[in-house]
Amino acid sequence: MPKQEGQKSKLLTLLRILEQKTDEEHLLNVPQLVELLEQQDILAERKSIYSDIDTLRSLGYDIQLRRGRGGGYWLASRTFELSELKLLVDAVQASKVVSARTSSKLIHKLEALCSDYEGTQLQRQVYVDGRPKSDSHTLLYSIDALHSAINAGRMVRFRYKDGGTRTVSPWQLAWENGCYYLIAYQDEKEPAGIRNYRVDRMSSVTVLGDARRGKAEFRQFDLPAYLRKHFNMFGGPEYRVTLRCTADLESAMRDRFGKTPLFVPEEDGAYFHFDVPVCVSPQFYGWVCGFGGKVEVTAPAEVRQGLREIAKKLAEMHQ
Structure with missing residues (x-):
């Protein structure tokens, strides 16, 4: 009988072989498993492989056997299905705020969740509107620090894109238009209130010991409603x-404003109208213009006037 070397690690090594080298299209028989174990300096008898597989099954691993010619064992169930991993990879690739280097590292880790053969299918390329990905290498650390501060109810300090330093009370993180935003209460300067900050434009995020403020302002805060009325997360007077x-x-x-607004059809059936709260900004006016005359602001007068002024300025620029 050969010396049973490395028996303490044999079960774990066998599991890793099944994870990396098998799937429904790629099976391994017992002699092949013995050979792969030997390549890692673990000697095993064929009979012990059957016992080890039974042990792994008893621990909850779904190891299946296909009998007959070309048959063998494979790991049939995993934490993530291949289709789910593809979806996660696409999301990582499509995110413009995750740097190319961070994307590569994340995808490499996702590959470890499937077989080597399936992993080659995760090398996908997804682009969003041709926009370059962020070169921020600190995004993941910033997000982690902000989550810690939110969970602990602490204030944070960070440097922002304009070079200035902000000290705010973090309450929520939101994903909007491909970007992470911190939703926070700020009372450093007037007017105090709820603000949002792009996380990929932050650096040196530090969790402070001070308890966060703004509890009254966030008691009835509705994040979906906040996102709907801020176009591209730009603020402005609310109407x-x-x-x-x-x-x-x-x-x-409906995609933009959800199910809440009441759409009122007009008599001819060609139009409908509705009321919504909007933080009016140049981005809102741009959104209206983007429909090429199919959307009209009928009230209030101040917003109609603002749209006329922008239209006049654009007309003069393009004469």
């Missing part, structure tokens, strides 16, 4: 805006 749209834009308006 109750009435929008008149052509009938074919109903699904587009």
